[in-house]
Amino acid sequence: MAEAPKANAVVAQSGGPTAVINASLVGVIEEANKHPEIENIYGGLYAVAGIVRDEFIDLTNLSADKLESVAASPSSALGTSRDKPDSEYCAKIIEVFKKRNIRYFFYIGGNDSANTAHMLNTVADEANFDIRAFHIPKTVDNDLLVTDHCPGYGTAAKFEACALMGDDLDNRALPGVKIDVIMGRDAGFLTAATALGKQRDDDGPHLVYVPERPVSIDKFVGDVDGVLTKLGRCVVTVSEGLRDVDGIRWAKKLAEQAETDAHGNIQLSGTGSLADFLAGQVKTKLTANRVRADTFGYLQRSFPGLQSGVDVDEARRCGQEAVKLAMEHDNGSVAIRRIGNGADYAVELFRTELSSVAEKTKPMPDEFINAEGNGITEAFIEYAMPLVGELPKTEYLGNYPRV
Amino acid sequence: MAEAPKANAVVAQSGGPTAVINASLVGVIEEANKHPEIENIYGGLYAVAGIVRDEFIDLTNLSADKLESVAASPSSALGTSRDKPDSEYCAKIIEVFKKRNIRYFFYIGGNDSANTAHMLNTVADEANFDIRAFHIPKTVDNDLLVTDHCPGYGTAAKFEACALMGDDLDNRALPGVKIDVIMGRDAGFLTAATALGKQRDDDGPHLVYVPERPVSIDKFVGDVDGVLTKLGRCVVTVSEGLRDVDGIRWAKKLAEQAETDAHGNIQLSGTGSLADFLAGQVKTKLTANRVRADTFGYLQRSFPGLQSGVDVDEARRCGQEAVKLAMEHDNGSVAIRRIGNGADYAVELFRTELSSVAEKTKPMPDEFINAEGNGITEAFIEYAMPLVGELPKTEYLGNYPRV
Numbered sequence: 001m002a003e004a005p006k007a008n009a010v011v012a013q014s015g016g017p018t019a020v021i022n023a024s025l026v027g028v029i030e031e032a033n034k035h036p037e038i039e040n041i042y043g044g045l046y047a048v049a050g051i052v053r054d055e056f057i058d059l060t061n062l063s064a065d066k067l068e069s070v071a072a073s074p075s076s077a078l079g080t081s082r083d084k085p086d087s088e089y090c091a092k093i094i095e096v097f098k099k100r101n102i103r104y105f106f107y108i109g110g111n112d113s114a115n116t117a118h119m120l121n122t123v124a125d126e127a128n129f130d131i132r133a134f135h136i137p138k139t140v141d142n143d144l145l146v147t148d149h150c151p152g153y154g155t156a157a158k159f160e161a162c163a164l165m166g167d168d169l170d171n172r173a174l175p176g177v178k179i180d181v182i183m184g185r186d187a188g189f190l191t192a193a194t195a196l197g198k199q200r201d202d203d204g205p206h207l208v209y210v211p212e213r214p215v216s217i218d219k220f221v222g223d224v225d226g227v228l229t230k231l232g233r234c235v236v237t238v239s240e241g242l243r244d245v246d247g248i249r250w251a252k253k254l255a256e257q258a259e260t261d262a263h264g265n266i267q268l269s270g271t272g273s274l275a276d277f278l279a280g281q282v283k284t285k286l287t288a289n290r291v292r293a294d295t296f297g298y299l300q301r302s303f304p305g306l307q308s309g310v311d312v313d314e315a316r317r318c319g320q321e322a323v324k325l326a327m328e329h330d331n332g333s334v335a336i337r338r339i340g341n342g343a344d345y346a347v348e349l350f351r352t353e354l355s356s357v358a359e360k361t362k363p364m365p366d367e368f369i370n371a372e373g374n375g376i377t378e379a380f381i382e383y384a385m386p387l388v389g390e391l392p393k394t395e396y397l398g399n400y401p402r403v
Numbered sequence: 404m405a406e407a408p409k410a411n412a413v414v415a416q417s418g419g420p421t422a423v424i425n426a427s428l429v430g431v432i433e434e435a436n437k438h439p440e441i442e443n444i445y446g447g448l449y450a451v452a453g454i455v456r457d458e459f460i461d462l463t464n465l466s467a468d469k470l471e472s473v474a475a476s477p478s479s480a481l482g483t484s485r486d487k488p489d490s491e492y493c494a495k496i497i498e499v500f501k502k503r504n505i506r507y508f509f510y511i512g513g514n515d516s517a518n519t520a521h522m523l524n525t526v527a528d529e530a531n532f533d534i535r536a537f538h539i540p541k542t543v544d545n546d547l548l549v550t551d552h553c554p555g556y557g558t559a560a561k562f563e564a565c566a567l568m569g570d571d572l573d574n575r576a577l578p579g580v581k582i583d584v585i586m587g588r589d590a591g592f593l594t595a596a597t598a599l600g601k602q603r604d605d606d607g608p609h610l611v612y613v614p615e616r617p618v619s620i621d622k623f624v625g626d627v628d629g630v631l632t633k634l635g636r637c638v639v640t641v642s643e644g645l646r647d648v649d650g651i652r653w654a655k656k657l658a659e660q661a662e663t664d665a666h667g668n669i670q671l672s673g674t675g676s677l678a679d680f681l682a683g684q685v686k687t688k689l690t691a692n693r694v695r696a697d698t699f700g701y702l703q704r705s706f707p708g709l710q711s712g713v714d715v716d717e718a719r720r721c722g723q724e725a726v727k728l729a730m731e732h733d734n735g736s737v738a739i740r741r742i743g744n745g746a747d748y749a750v751e752l753f754r755t756e757l758s759s760v761a762e763k764t765k766p767m768p769d770e771f772i773n774a775e776g777n778g779i780t781e782a783f784i785e786y787a788m789p790l791v792g793e794l795p796k797t798e799y800l801g802n803y804p805r806v
Contacts, residue, residue: 017577079576166422169707272679297697
């Protein structure tokens with residue numbers, strides 16, 4: 001292994017924002033400032049899309065106060081992009097890197113970002129330009145391979161847990177059926193997190209549906225009916241990527257149906273359509289009062305002032321770790337290994353191959369989903385709670401003994 | 404005026420839950436416990452709907468810890484209802500009151516609740532049964548007459564401000580058009596609050612539409628186009644009660660169109676349809692990338708752990724004040740008068756007639772809405788900020804000078 005080159009570094013943020021992606025950014029900046037091998041630490045704006053256009057800012061001399069303020073702020077402070085570069089795109093980036101003597105690349109993102117770092121590293125090698133390319137994990141979906149969990153998930157999971165604590169109390173106060181559609185196209189971790197705030201035996205969500213378990217409308221409506229009969233109300237959470245038993249996403253079916261039915265103005269492919277469809281099915285097939293549906297949308301990943309302490313701390317450490325690894329290795333992805341759980345929760349960070357993270361995403365393990373496919377297990381709660389931290393306590397008096 | 408009777412009291416919560424309605428409940432309980440005239444303080448479950456069924460719990464001996472925990476918890480801890488009693492309904496309630504020797508009635512809610520208290524008082528008078536009926540203001544919509552503002556609004560406004568701070572950063576990171584639909588059928592106070600977290604000149608929301616100012620689709624799309632041209636992105640907030648220039652709510656028009664178009668399964672009258680419709684209009688008529696829409700739904704009124712300090716304090720004081728007033732008066736509604744603003748913000752509470760609050764609701768004053776009808780004024784910010792309290796600070800680095 002060659003010595004770490006004396007050169008400039010760039011850090012950038014890719015894909016969807018999270019509430020702690022800026023903590024990883026700050027981790028990179030503060031660690032880079034400790035290593036004389038790294039001369040200037042640049043921010044690449046709008047991920048690869050800005051980098052290829054040579055759009056950089058200088059992050060080397062941000063004050064300690066500013067760094068803390070950035071680390072506490074949600075969303076990608078450098079801007080982001082969903083571009084997936086090909087070899088030609090990467091070659092253009094390498095030209096920019098050569099011009100600016102950038103030989104360290106830190107990319108905070110999901111599996112596509114790991115793939116981009118891998119590809120950039122390869123293209124640079126072929127051009128005989130030695131760069132060190134590192135991926136720092138980030139997703140609210142928690143769907144990356146190798147790592148125990150992803151920075152960004154803990155805070156988004158906290159949002160879901162809090163949201164359902166409030167929404168369930170709302171449903172207790174005005175009983176009926178409430179359906180909430182949660183982010184997650186292929187992985188159900190976020191939807192599962194809606195159940196983390198349950199405090200009383202009959203707290204909702206009473207039903208939780210994830211993309212890993214296809215469900216027919218009849219099963220869905222039947223499950224709701226069962227809870228309604230028992231409790232007189234029912235709170236349901238559903239992943240946006242929920243699939244019909246034929247494996248096709250319900251959202252996709254609705255969008256296609258809407259196209260077929262199109263009369264002009266009204267579009268059904270917006271974010272609210274799955275929620276409205278499911279509520280409509282319950283209204284039509286059951287005699288439930290007050291059927292309501294919400295789609296949580298972008299609030300789930302960007303709400304300020306709600307960071308999980310563990311999550312923001314780990315996000316920052318992952319940023320620092322990437323820089324440390326870059327002093328010793330040519331490339332890699334930072335991953336988290338859990339070395340204690342519950343009250344002894346602790347993690348250590350380690351390097352994994354970019355290719356091992358880039359290739360695909362991870363669904364929820366079977367042991368986190370109940371046999372019926374409509375709820376989560378104790379194993380999931382034990383896995384997720386340390387990432388979320390303490391939740392507010394709530395009170396409901398309506399189940400006190402009558403006088 | 405007769406002396407305050409020695410009798411039992413009932414407190415109940417009506418209409419939509421808020422994040423501080425339980426603080427008003429606790430204010431009533433703790434003050435009632437100070438007055439020997441009040442023997443037991445009962446909680447009436449599910450508002451008038453439970454009271455008429457004789458469903459009560461005893462709140463007299465809740466511990467101080469429990470009271471604090473209840474006051475911090477969102478949503479109506481006693482359950483609620485949207486029933487609007489007529490005279491016959493009230494006569495049945497009076498029978499229940501007679502049986503239980505309940506002669507104090509404290510009702511926390513909006514203008515319909517003031518009306519219910521008024522009607523109960525009248526029906527009791529006619530039955531020669533002396534009750535003291537008081538209304539304690541509560542609404543996230545902030546639409547009650549007489550009072551300067553309503554408990555419940557400050558916390559909901561804080562939610563909106565925070566939500567848009569995050570959502571605007573998200574939109575900066577991935578530029579496009581974002582439309583958020585906010586609670587508020589007739590009053591735009593909550594939608595206006597989405598602008599309270601703006602920190603930088605070009606922060607969103609860039610356009611704010613309230614029910615008080617009808618808008619045509621062409622004007623709406625044209626406004627969005629103007630902001631897009633200037634900033635390359637546009638964040639818009641819209642009240643759910645937004646009206647077309649003919650005065651009819653857009654949501655109503657969409658629901659009617661959906662009925663006409665109905666082919667069976669798909670319903671458009673759910674909560675997501677206005678957002679999806681507006682996003683569809685922008686996609687169709689402009690060449691914007693990334694047009695997204697969210698409908699915030701019930702999270703706005705029930706999210707735990709996010710109370711505004713001023714709001715929760717005032718909510719509790721209003722509950723206490725109602726009990727104090729009941730020692731001196733036959734009936735009334737508690738109202739808030741602002742006696743200092745800005746850094747000197749302070750309020751005093753006073754009694755107003757039930758009938759003055761019951762009759763109708765209050766729209767936003769003209770001076771809070773800009774001349775174009777697509778934004779709010781400095782006067783609104785001065786009015787609302789003291790109710791919300793301190794907001795998180797956020798950072799965005801993408802507008803730093805390029806190097």
